[in-house]
Each structure stands twice: as structure tokens, then as C-alpha cells.
Amino acid sequence: MQERLSEIQNQAKEDLAKAESLEEVEKIKTRYLGRKAGVINEIIKSIPGLPPEQRSSTGKSANILKKEIGKWIEERKSEFNTSSEASLTLPSLDLSLPGEHKPYGHKHPITQTIDEIKGIFRKLGFDIEYGPEVEHEYYNFDALNIPADHPSREDFDTFYLGNKRLLRSQTSTVQIRVMEKKQPPIRMIAPGKVFRPDTVDARHASMFHQIEGLMVDEGVSFSDLKYVLTLFAQSYFGQDIKMRFRPSFFPFTEPSAEIDISCSICKGTGCSVCSHSGWVEVLGAGMVDPNVFETVGYDAEKYTGFAFGLGVERLTMLKYGIDNIRLFFENDLRFLSQF
Amino acid sequence: MRISYNWLKDYCKHDLSVEALAEKLTNAGLVVDTINPVDDDFCLEVEVTTNRPDCQGFIGIAREVATIVRSKLVIPGVDYETTTEKVNDLTGVTIEDNELCPRYTARIIKDVKIAPSPEWLQKRINSIGLRPVNNIVDITNYVLMESGQPLHAFDFDKLSGKKIIVRRAKKGETMEAIDGSKCMLTDEMLVIADAQRPVAIAGIMGGRDTEVSDTTKNILLESAFFDPRNVRRTSRKLSLISDSSYRFERRVDPECVDWASRRAAKMILDIAGGQVVEGVIDQNYLEGKKVSVTLRMSRLNSLLGLNIDKDTAKGILERLQFTIKPEGETEDNLTVEVPSFRGDVYREVDLIEEVARIHGYDKIPAESNIRVKLTQDNIFDKVTEKTKSVISGLGFDEVITDSIVGELQEKHGNIWSDDSSIKIMNPIRQDENLLRKALVHNLLRVKKHNQNYGVEKTNIYELSKIYLPRGDGEMPEEKECLSILGEEGFLSLKGVIETILSQLNIVQKLETRRCDFGLFNPEKSAELKLGGKLLGYIGELSREVINDYDFRSKPCVAELDFDILIENTNLESSYHKIPSFPIVTRDLAVVSDETVTWAEIKGCIESLNIVYVDGIEFFDVYRGKQIEKGKKSIAFRLIFRADDRTLKSEEVDKLQEEILENLSNAFGIKLRA
Known part of the structure; x- marks a missing residue:
């Protein structure tokens, strides 16, 4: 029996040395010193069955061993307690390893631009409106004061679908649809896709996005137009940009204007983006033509208004210095994930 | 429209540098896209919007410059000597469709000498990117660029019957144009014909047979006004676009038709010699009605957000060659007669634009009294x-x-x-x-x-x-x-x-x-x-x-x-009180037939309507060694909770048993051993 005890002593020593955590030490404690099924207690329980001469010495030795193992366990425990505090400074984890990444998705840059512009105009009290992409000729041309066989249609190359249907070549169509439904005051913008059979190159795509804007009320003036579009341009391009309003022509506005901003690439000193003029065109605008009001049944003497339109791709390209419009529709993830 | 910096000075004296000129034009609505040096001159590419056909010629652009810099517009003289022979004795013009051709003029110049143009003329033709051909063609091109009125010179001796008929083409008629293209004509197209055949497609291009050549001696000079829409339609149908068609479809100045003809005749006389036959055949069906428009200063100022006086507006309109009608003038009103070359102006708002663009958009303040308004959510x-x-x-x-x-x-x-x-x-x-x-x-x-x-x-x-x-x-x-x-x-x-x-x-x-x-x-x-x-x-x-x-x-x-x-969609989130008592979970693995779906198992448990079942969460499906063929093991978690107390283990045991029994009855599902 003394042999068995020394075997237990060695085994316990070995087990404790191998233990790697506090939990394991606790398990070892239960295994050796447990009240019910601990190895030492099993021995003590078996004493009455031993030959009488061995009973007393075995009891003594077992108790000594019990105390001894108890002491080792406490020692080992305290070791773990100190080392768990110290482990912070141990070189167990390479903190420079990269973190684990969850995939992160991106909204399309065109969506982001539209969202940003919607946000700016929402702050100015403009509602967001939508209209169909397949349109009747009437909404794309006639109601916008662009008569058939007129050279002004030249500026709006259009895909035709037959039976007076077409893919809208401008979002100005939504102006008409909104004014047909509602009476002034109106303050709205209409973002959406437009289509033109342009030769596709770095600056032209057959599908792109526009945002149309319209404000109609009593007493709306060109001054209001300049105010609203200046706020917009400063908000989108920055407070320090310069703006230039110059006369232009759109069949559905009179007077009409095109709006340039100082080139963001060269800061107005001249580069290829601005064709060395220092200015880049960003918006078309004007006071709503009385013929348009007449078409939708508004009193052009009582109400005045302004309308404007902008190209979303163009604005996005200017903002980020993107040189090819096709990138937006190729949807290369190496491009999309940059925004 | 390409213009030459030096050439433009013929019509308007100014001391602007080419850059300053470009900026002034741009700010008045004529965007200068590019400036290219050509010898001792500059070629400016001017973007002319479709509403301004009057600026499709040097004189029109000079008129704008003269208005901006307050200088005088100089129009060249068109007086010349003629023969005693009368044009009516030599030729005749018949217009069969005066809607498509409301005005047609013809002049005859005899005994011209075809030769290369003099150097100064070639230089000007070159300066705007055109190629000199011969003196007659160069002169018609020169006058077209100067006035915006297209002209055509026929070899008079090649015109069969020595006369001109302006008519619709006959079905099946064809013509070879000067550029070599063979045109199949339809009866919707207007042609200029002689006694036999079409010799030009009206307003678009002349025919090869009757074009001016080295041997030409006598010329019939055409200057006309063709219906813009018809020119446009024909040009699209034939895919034939020319400097002429570009201008006709934008509408030429009806009053410039004869002036341009005289201007060209004078230049031919000066450069190519010969004699101009007296008179002109001028078939004119255009109503020379003048358009008058009244401008209210109050409307102008309220629409623009400006406060300019009547004299400023008056000055601008006068410089643009609108005629002020004194009888229509009041404290607030100005009434003007619109010149014939400004077909785009017929309403008050058009005059407002004229004043605004010359006065300068930059002078309109960016101010507003727009009221605050909530955006409608969408x-x-x-x-x-x-x-x-x-x-x-x-x-x-x-x-x-x-x-x-x-x-x-x-x-x-x-x-x-x-x-x-x-x-x-x-x-x-x-x-x-x-x-x-x-x-x-x-x-x-x-x-x-x-x-x-x-x-x-x-x-x-x-x-x-x-x-x-x-x-x-x-x-x-x-x-x-x-x-x-x-x-x-x-x-x-x-x-x-x-x-x-x-x-x-x-x-x-x-x-x-x-x-x-x-x-x-x-x-x-x-x-x-x-x-x-x-x-x-x-x-x-x-x-x-x-x-x-x-x-x-x-x-x-x-x-x-x-x-x-x-x-x-329900965009309003709703709040549920967070439970006060803990949940009890039971993870189960059951064996079912392959045909039984998760939706059925879940549905079966839900149909028991046990109030304490707070959730049923799917873990996984397992098929393999320990599972009989045709069966699958489904693992899931049952979550139990009561609102008012902590559930006892025995209660949950009972509920679990009830659930398993129902699954067993419904689908023969057994707890996995």
C-alpha cells in the first residue's frame, strides 16, 4: 500500500506540472482530494479492509499525502493567478496581425452623389419626384416647347420605341408631369436615368443620370434661381468656389442660363478638364418659359418659376477627378469599392 | 460658327484682345469654345444656340459685339453698275410651291472669268477652316459666312430652257450633288429644276451638272428663303448636311435675301469681272409683317430680381436694332418693333432675356425671400x-x-x-x-x-x-x-x-x-x-x-x-418591453423523414400555441453514418420563457415532451438517440 501511495504522489506531481490552466488545477484537485470519489478518500475508505498492522501507518501516510497534494495545488493555483495578470505583457499575441474583416459593401458612386444632392435640396424644402423612363413624345418634347422638325431637338438625340414612345432624353419630363398634377407652390427635384444615342466615349454614355429641379410660385425671380443654385454649388463643391452665370438657350426656359464653376482641378488656372478656360459647366437653368406654363394650364402672368438640370455623372467625375464615364457602368469592384 | 478675329473687325471697330472678345461674347450667350491662332489672325469657334440663326454670320456676331462695346455696326455697300439688258428678258422663275419656297431671287452675271480667288480672299476663306475653290464659289461662301444667307451660283448656260422652276421632286427623280452623292428624291422634297430636271436640292446642295466650272461664262445667282422644316426633313432623309441647310433649317433673315445677292454680285463684278444684268427676279410671298412687342419694366424687374431703369433697357434694345415705337412708350412700358432677323423674339419675356443678357447676368443679385418649408417625405x-x-x-x-x-x-x-x-x-x-x-x-x-x-x-x-x-x-x-x-x-x-x-x-x-x-x-x-x-x-x-x-x-x-x-414595409419601429425573467433553452436533435420540411416542423410547434414558447431556432441538418438512409437529423433550439416568473426545469420538461409527442404524431419524428 505504501507503494500505491508513492505512485499517487508522483502522478499528482506530474499532473500538476502539466496543468495549463486554473480550471485544470481544479479538476486535479477533485480527482485527488474529492470528497466522494477522490483518489485519497478511496484509499482512506479502503483502510478498514486492510490487514490490522497496515491500518494505522496507511492512515497516517494517506493524511500526510493529502496535506502535501493540497499544498502543491495551492502553490500551483497562485502561480496561475499571478501569471494571468502578467500574461498581458507576454508576447503570446502578435498585435500587429491584421484584424479580421467582415465584407463591407458600397453604394454605387452615382447613388452616393444623388443621395448627397437630394440631401442638399431637401434642406432647401425641395420634394423628391420621379417619372417614367419610357415616355410619350409629348412629355419629352412638345410640352417642353420643343416642336417637331425643329433644330432645338438636335440637342436631344433620342432613342425611339415606335408609336410616339421613346426613352426619355432628359428628366425635364418630370416637371410637366408634376405640374399637371399639382398647383403652385412647387419646389421639387427629380433624379433619374436618361438615354441618348450618343457615340460612346470617355465623356458620353448612352445611359446616364440627371437631376431636374423646379420651383414655381408667385414672385419667383432669376435672383431666387441664382440664390438657390449658389447655395447648392457651395454646399456640393465647397464654400470657396467661384460661379459664373452666362446666357444660354433651352426651349423650356426664358431667360436661360448655363452655370460654370471655377475648375476644381486647376483652381481656375487652366487645365485639360476645363479646356484651359478655368471654368467648368455644371448646371443648365432658367426661368420657366410661359409656353410651358400655358401647356400645363398655369397662369403665366401670376406664377413664375425657375428650372434647372444637372448631370450626375459629370458632377461625380468633377468631384473625384474621374476621367472616363464608362467606369460607372462597367461596375468593376476595384472601382466601386473606392467610394 | 467659326469666325476670324481680323475679319470681324470689318463690321465693328473695337480694341478688345482676342481673349477679351471671347469673354464678352461668352458672357452675352455666344460661348467661345476655342481660340486657335491662324497666321497673323485667330479663329474663334463660337457655339451658336439654335434660337439665334442671326448669329450664323459675321454681321450678326458683329452686331452683338457692337451692342456690348457700344460701337457702330458697319454694313458693306452693295451698289454696282449694271448692263442695260434686263434679267426678265433672259430668264424666268416659277415657284410651284410657295409654302416651301416663299421667296426666290435670281440675278444674272455675264462674262465672268473663272480663276483662283485673290490672295486676300483665299486667306479669309482659309482663316475659318474652309478650302478655296474658285473665285465664284469662294465669293458665295464668303457672303454666306458674312451674312448668314446661303447663295448658289448655277452655270447659266447649262440650265435647260434657261429658266428656274421651284417645285417638289417627282417620284423616282434622282440628282447627283456637287459632293458626288447620288440623291433619290421623293415628292416631299423641294428641288430647283430647269426645264428638264432637278439642278439643286432646295437649300441643301446644288447639282453637279450645273455647277460652276473653269469653262463657265454666265452665272445665275440664287438667293432664297426655304421653309426651315422642309429643309430639315429633306436633309435628314438624304443624310446631306451643308452650311446652307444648317442655316435654312434655323430660318434665315427674310429681309437679307436680296441684300446677300447684291453683295455677291458686287463682289463678282469686282473680282471675276463681267457684267451684272439689270434687275432681279424676286418672287416674294413672305408677308413683311413686323412684330411689335411691349415690355413692362415692372415685369422685367420682378422676373429678374433687378431694379434697372427704362433708359438702360431702351439703350440695349436699340443697340440690338429693335426699333422703339414712341407711341407705345409710357412710364412703365416700352414698345418695340422686332427686326426681321430676330424671329426668336415675339414675346415680352424674349425682350426681358435680351436686356438681361446684355446688361449681364452677373449684375443680378443672388438673393431670396424664399420661405422655409418642410420637404414632403417620400x-x-x-x-x-x-x-x-x-x-x-x-x-x-x-x-x-x-x-x-x-x-x-x-x-x-x-x-x-x-x-x-x-x-x-x-x-x-x-x-x-x-x-x-x-x-x-x-x-x-x-x-x-x-x-x-x-x-x-x-x-x-x-x-x-x-x-x-x-x-x-x-x-x-x-x-x-x-x-x-x-x-x-x-x-x-x-x-x-x-x-x-x-x-x-x-x-x-x-x-x-x-x-x-x-x-x-x-x-x-x-x-x-x-x-x-x-x-x-x-x-x-x-x-x-x-x-x-x-x-x-x-x-x-x-x-x-x-x-x-x-x-x-413598416418604417415605424415599435417598442416591446424587455423580458424581466430569464429564458430556458433546450437543444434538440430529432430524426425525421427526408420529406418533412423545417417549415412543417416549426409550423407544427407554433400551432400548439404554447404561450411559454418564445422561440424556435434552427441549427443544422445532418445526414450521415449514424442516421438511417432516407432520414435526416435536424437540430434546433427551443426557447421557453414566462413573463411573470422563472420557469422550473420540470415545467419545461413537460412542455418539451408535449412538443415531441406532437411531432411524433404528425410526422413520425423521434428524438435522436
Whole structure:
């Protein structure tokens, strides 16, 4: 029996040395010193069955061993307690390893631009409106004061679908649809896709996005137009940009204007983006033509208004210095994930 | 319109540098695109908007410059000596359709000497990028550029019958134009004919047979006004565009017709010699009615947000050659007569624009009294923005693809409609001429593009319109769809859809039913319904599609009807009190027949209406060694909770037993041993 005890002593020593955590030490404690099924207690329980001469010495030795193992366990425990505090400074984890990444998705840059512009105009009290992409000729041309066989249609190359249907070549169509439904005051913008059979190159795509804007009320003036579009341009391009309003022509506005901003690439000193003029065109605008009001049944003497339109791709390209419009529709993830 | 800096000075004295001139023109609405040096001169490319045909000539642009710099417009003289012979004795003009040709003039110049133009004239022709031909052609081009009025010189001796008939072409008539193109004419086209045949397509191009050549001696000089719309239609039909047609379709100045003819005659006399026959044949059906417009200063100032006085406006209009009518002038009003070259001005607002652009848009203040107003919220925007945020948050990149597609979209079966797609009549490419009826095929193309560039995982989505035909010639149904392509398997993509539904607070259950499309693997594809309505489809791509696109992965795709999502969305979140007592969970593994679905198991438990069952969570399905063939092991967790106390272990044991018994009765399901 003394042999068995020394075997237990060695085994316990070995087990404790191998233990790697506090939990394991606790398990070892239960295994050796447990009240019910601990190895030492099993021995003590078996004493009455031993030959009488061995009973007393075995009891003594077992108790000594019990105390001894108890002491080792406490020692080992305290070791773990100190080392768990110290482990912070141990070189167990390479903190420079990269973190684990969850995939992160991106909204399309065109969506982001539209969202940003919607946000700016929402702050100015403009509602967001939508209209169909397949349109009747009437909404794309006639109601916008662009008569058939007129050279002004030249500026709006259009895909035709037959039976007076077409893919809208401008979002100005939504102006008409909104004014047909509602009476002034109106303050709205209409973002959406437009289509033109342009030769596709770095600056032209057959599908792109526009945002149309319209404000109609009593007493709306060109001054209001300049105010609203200046706020917009400063908000989108920055407070320090310069703006230039110059006369232009759109069949559905009179007077009409095109709006340039100082080139963001060269800061107005001249580069290829601005064709060395220092200015880049960003918006078309004007006071709503009385013929348009007449078409939708508004009193052009009582109400005045302004309308404007902008190209979303163009604005996005200017903002980020993107040189090819096709990138937006190729949807290369190496491009999309940059925004 | 190209103009020469030096040439322009003939008509208007100014001391502006070429850059300053370009800036002034630009700020008045004539954008100067480029300035190119040509010898000792500059060529300016001026963008003339379609409403300003008067600026399609040097004099028109000079008029603008003179107005801006307050200098005098100089118009060249057109007086010359003539023979005693009368033009009416030599030729005649008959106009058969005076709607399409309301004015036609003809002059005859005899005994000209065809030769190269003098150096100064060649230089001017060169300065605006044209090529000198001979003195007569160069002069007609010169006057066209100067005045904006196109002219044509016929070799008079080649005109059969020595006369001009302006008529519609006869069906089947043909003519070879000066540029060599053979024109097939129709009876909608207006031609200039001699006694036998068409010798010019009115306003567009002369014929080769009667053009001026080295041997020409006598010339018939045409100057006319042709109906703009008809010139435009004919020019489009024949695909023939010229400097003439460009100006006629924008409307020439009816009062300049004869002036330009005289100007050219004088120059021919000076340069090519010969004699101008006395008189002109001038068939004029134009009503010379002058348009008068009244401008109210109060309206001008309120529309522009300006405060300018009447004299300023008056000065601008006078310099632009509007005639002020003293009888129409009051304290607030100005009445003007519009010059014939400004057909674009016929209303008060047109005059307001004239004053505004010369006065300068920069002088209009950027000020406003616009009142504060709340933006109306728009459910479509809200749901769209939320949905995109959710999907992007789950690691998907948004793509935007072209609405115009090729035949390929029909190849693997249609999702939404079997009707043939709407066709574009004038596509850029004949193989891409259809309006898409689904988004998913475009996502496959995006995946393909990215795979070609080495991007293996393409988790993408698009939210855009598709166009479902509704019958011949009808407007299509524009359906807003959400299409998603995922690389993590069927259940992962289904999870994305379920997350969208839960984030949109959609309470209706997502129902799935097997579906059969060539696009999908029949084992892993489903029709999705929400509240009994078709929401869309989800599936792993079929082997055939994967092979067609040469994909190296097995993408899953879904396409949903976005309007159904919007209909069921509840943007208001609601608050539920957080439970005060803890839950008790039981993890179970049961064995069932293959035919039993999770929906049935879950439904069976829910149908027991046990108030303490707080949740049923699926873990996994296992088939393998320990499970009998034809059966599967399903692991799930039951969550129990009471609102008013902590449930006792014995209570939960009893409930669990009840559930298992019901599952056993319904489907023969046993707890896994």
C-alpha cells in the first residue's frame, strides 16, 4: 500500500506540472482530494479492509499525502493567478496581425452623389419626384416647347420605341408631369436615368443620370434661381468656389442660363478638364418659359418659376477627378469599392 | 460658327484682345469654345444656340459685339453698275410651291472669268477652316459666312430652257450633288429644276451638272428663303448636311435675301469681272409683317430680381436694332418693333432675356425671400435608402447597369414576362436593341467582367427598373426590381433577403415554393411569396448558365419585386418591453423523414400555441453514418420563457415532451438517440 501511495504522489506531481490552466488545477484537485470519489478518500475508505498492522501507518501516510497534494495545488493555483495578470505583457499575441474583416459593401458612386444632392435640396424644402423612363413624345418634347422638325431637338438625340414612345432624353419630363398634377407652390427635384444615342466615349454614355429641379410660385425671380443654385454649388463643391452665370438657350426656359464653376482641378488656372478656360459647366437653368406654363394650364402672368438640370455623372467625375464615364457602368469592384 | 478675329473687325471697330472678345461674347450667350491662332489672325469657334440663326454670320456676331462695346455696326455697300439688258428678258422663275419656297431671287452675271480667288480672299476663306475653290464659289461662301444667307451660283448656260422652276421632286427623280452623292428624291422634297430636271436640292446642295466650272461664262445667282422644316426633313432623309441647310433649317433673315445677292454680285463684278444684268427676279410671298412687342419694366424687374431703369433697357434694345415705337412708350412700358432677323423674339419675356443678357447676368443679385418649408417625405426614397444601406451593410456592392440589352437576356428563360421585349428603333448597336425585362442577367455580366479581372468574389446588387411589355405600342410596365448576386450559397442569400424583410419591419411570412427556370439549379431554387403575392425568385445558377459564363464559382441570384417590399414595409419601429425573467433553452436533435420540411416542423410547434414558447431556432441538418438512409437529423433550439416568473426545469420538461409527442404524431419524428 505504501507503494500505491508513492505512485499517487508522483502522478499528482506530474499532473500538476502539466496543468495549463486554473480550471485544470481544479479538476486535479477533485480527482485527488474529492470528497466522494477522490483518489485519497478511496484509499482512506479502503483502510478498514486492510490487514490490522497496515491500518494505522496507511492512515497516517494517506493524511500526510493529502496535506502535501493540497499544498502543491495551492502553490500551483497562485502561480496561475499571478501569471494571468502578467500574461498581458507576454508576447503570446502578435498585435500587429491584421484584424479580421467582415465584407463591407458600397453604394454605387452615382447613388452616393444623388443621395448627397437630394440631401442638399431637401434642406432647401425641395420634394423628391420621379417619372417614367419610357415616355410619350409629348412629355419629352412638345410640352417642353420643343416642336417637331425643329433644330432645338438636335440637342436631344433620342432613342425611339415606335408609336410616339421613346426613352426619355432628359428628366425635364418630370416637371410637366408634376405640374399637371399639382398647383403652385412647387419646389421639387427629380433624379433619374436618361438615354441618348450618343457615340460612346470617355465623356458620353448612352445611359446616364440627371437631376431636374423646379420651383414655381408667385414672385419667383432669376435672383431666387441664382440664390438657390449658389447655395447648392457651395454646399456640393465647397464654400470657396467661384460661379459664373452666362446666357444660354433651352426651349423650356426664358431667360436661360448655363452655370460654370471655377475648375476644381486647376483652381481656375487652366487645365485639360476645363479646356484651359478655368471654368467648368455644371448646371443648365432658367426661368420657366410661359409656353410651358400655358401647356400645363398655369397662369403665366401670376406664377413664375425657375428650372434647372444637372448631370450626375459629370458632377461625380468633377468631384473625384474621374476621367472616363464608362467606369460607372462597367461596375468593376476595384472601382466601386473606392467610394 | 467659326469666325476670324481680323475679319470681324470689318463690321465693328473695337480694341478688345482676342481673349477679351471671347469673354464678352461668352458672357452675352455666344460661348467661345476655342481660340486657335491662324497666321497673323485667330479663329474663334463660337457655339451658336439654335434660337439665334442671326448669329450664323459675321454681321450678326458683329452686331452683338457692337451692342456690348457700344460701337457702330458697319454694313458693306452693295451698289454696282449694271448692263442695260434686263434679267426678265433672259430668264424666268416659277415657284410651284410657295409654302416651301416663299421667296426666290435670281440675278444674272455675264462674262465672268473663272480663276483662283485673290490672295486676300483665299486667306479669309482659309482663316475659318474652309478650302478655296474658285473665285465664284469662294465669293458665295464668303457672303454666306458674312451674312448668314446661303447663295448658289448655277452655270447659266447649262440650265435647260434657261429658266428656274421651284417645285417638289417627282417620284423616282434622282440628282447627283456637287459632293458626288447620288440623291433619290421623293415628292416631299423641294428641288430647283430647269426645264428638264432637278439642278439643286432646295437649300441643301446644288447639282453637279450645273455647277460652276473653269469653262463657265454666265452665272445665275440664287438667293432664297426655304421653309426651315422642309429643309430639315429633306436633309435628314438624304443624310446631306451643308452650311446652307444648317442655316435654312434655323430660318434665315427674310429681309437679307436680296441684300446677300447684291453683295455677291458686287463682289463678282469686282473680282471675276463681267457684267451684272439689270434687275432681279424676286418672287416674294413672305408677308413683311413686323412684330411689335411691349415690355413692362415692372415685369422685367420682378422676373429678374433687378431694379434697372427704362433708359438702360431702351439703350440695349436699340443697340440690338429693335426699333422703339414712341407711341407705345409710357412710364412703365416700352414698345418695340422686332427686326426681321430676330424671329426668336415675339414675346415680352424674349425682350426681358435680351436686356438681361446684355446688361449681364452677373449684375443680378443672388438673393431670396424664399420661405422655409418642410420637404414632403417620400416612401419610395425612404425604403430605397434603407434597403440599400442594409444590403451594403451585409457586404454587397451596388452596381448600375444599362437598361438596354441584347438577346442574351431571353436565353435562359424569362423571370417576369414571356412577351417579347420592347425594341429600340434606332439603337447604337444592332445587337443591343432591347429594353431589359430582368436585372439578373446584367448582374451575371458584371460578375463575368470582374472575374476576368481576377476578382473572384462578386457580392453585388442592383435596384433599378425593368420594362415589361403590355401590348403592341403600349407604354410598358416599369417595375422597380431588386436583384442580388451572392457567392455564399443559397441559404446565405436567403438570409440576406430575410434580413432585409426584418429591417423593413415586414411581418408577413416569406413563403418558398420550388420553381423551374432554366436559369436555376432545380434543386436549389424557389419562388418567393410575401402575404400571398409574388415577391420574386431565388436560386443557385444552373450548370448550363455557369458553363455559359465560364464562372469559377456557383453564384446564387435573387430578383425581387421592389413594390411588394414597399407595400409591406413598416418604417415605424415599435417598442416591446424587455423580458424581466430569464429564458430556458433546450437543444434538440430529432430524426425525421427526408420529406418533412423545417417549415412543417416549426409550423407544427407554433400551432400548439404554447404561450411559454418564445422561440424556435434552427441549427443544422445532418445526414450521415449514424442516421438511417432516407432520414435526416435536424437540430434546433427551443426557447421557453414566462413573463411573470422563472420557469422550473420540470415545467419545461413537460412542455418539451408535449412538443415531441406532437411531432411524433404528425410526422413520425423521434428524438435522436
